[in-house]
Amino acid sequence: MSLSAKGLSTDEIFQVELTVNGERREGAVEARKTLADFLREDLALTGTHLGCEHGVCGACTVLVDGEPARSCLMLAVQARGSAVLTIEGLAQKGELSSLQQSMWDNHSFQCGFCTPGFLMQITALLEQSPNPTEGEVREALSGNICRCTGYQSIVKGVMAAIASSNPKDVS
Amino acid sequence: MKPPAFAYRAPESLQEALSLLADHGDEAKVLAGGQSLIPLLSLRLARPTVLVDLARIPGMASISESDGWLVMGSMVREGHAERAPLVGRLAPLLSAALPFIGHPAIRSRGTVGGSLAHADPAAELPAVALATDAQLVATSAARGKRTLPAADFFRGFFETALETDEILTEIRLPPLSEGTGVCFQEVARRHGDFAMVGLAASVRLANGTIADAHLALTGVAPQPIRASEAELALIGASPTKAVFEEAGQLATRGLTPPSDLHGSSGYRTVVAQVLVRRALRVAALKAGADYEELDSGRGDLR
């Protein structure tokens, strides 16, 4: 059956309403627009980076309803009604989150391209388990690629943030 | 790297989704978690005209127990299944395999049904479905429901028994018999990569001998395969190193695994043999086999 006979069209425009970093946002998109492109182009939130655009680098990771998701592997229309948290939502009133501060202090980035993805992935991990082991941190980060640091400083920054928020466990 | 244009619907009932598929045949594709389909769109390896998003249909992501069976809607997210205590209790082999899939951000969106329907030759869940004798329920507008044993579901390279107007709606895993131990193992280049070779194994012991064994390999053929010859040879045998070693040989007899830049066919064959040996050992120990008896004899089986 032809598309138009069923009221379908490949250039239909969809209204997207969602919450981004606690604010109601909306836009009008083609179905094929990814959440990443919607955030960057329609909402001007360019902190979410696009490396590979097919799910393998993790640079575009955001939280959707509290869970980490590749925003290049999600359509904006799929996110209708969701609560999305991006890198722009981590700092509160201009103050870095303790994880951000700790990664800053430990030189956890060089060019910074991968950093938003790493921060969102670790934010998700710490929400699910606030006191992970280094092994669990490495496992959680295994889906994020960094071309600069060699990862050691990233793990160090994350472990330092965990130690400072779980003071009893510092030995 | 942008998807081509397509029409999109996110129906709120299964009926509506099925009728969209019935109307558009192979022009339409189901969108589940999108973790395989959206990369294919972006790389322009798939060009469906209509995407039918299942995420807004109520009830398709439920996990429940029925007469000891684990019953899951096909839209259960991989990460949700991984953390669900009911899955751990009723289907430990599934729980063991889930963490091997990609990364947390993939599993939070990817679905159990999507992984089975996609039928990647190196995916973990098809091997689990095969090893556990899972039943897969396919639903269409024209013919209603039909239940397929996993053994009939996987037909080849990215190919299943699903017709273009069908949706995989439910996955049912049978209860484990008393005295069964399970183990999932795989070897991949990096954590989170698709397996070069993976193995889902279960062993049931009765009075110290092997009463039943299930072995399903992934990554060694266009579709997951049961190592039936090895399984048969194991029945009635004692769980020992030599027996498991022999099972490894039998499991790869007649197989020609694919060669690629990650590993040659010969390498994959050896890896499959080692995984069979290792997984059988772990599964037998979990089923209550005697540590010393099992580890006596030559060779390092760890």
Ligand SMILES: Cc1cc2nc3c(=O)[nH]c(=O)nc-3n(C[C@H](O)[C@H](O)[C@H](O)COP(=O)(O)OP(=O)(O)OC[C@H]3O[C@@H](n4cnc5c(N)ncnc54)[C@H](O)[C@@H]3O)c2cc1C
């Ligand atoms: C970086 C990365 C790493 C990955 N690593 C692994 C890995 O190690 N192991 C692994 O197994 N997978 C891996 N995956 C794939 C992941 O598991 C996918 O989630 C899964 O293969 C497909 O599930 P989905 O719900 O995302 O399906 P989708 O991508 O939405 O759909 C996949 C295909 O199945 C069809 N389909 C989906 N659901 C149904 C249904 N209910 N009925 C009929 N047809 C349906 C779709 O039409 C489509 O053709 C990885 C993906 C990425 C991006």
Ligand code: FES
């Ligand atoms: S840009 Fe999304 S994973 Fe690389």
Ligand code: FES
């Ligand atoms: S800091 Fe440059 S890619 Fe990670």
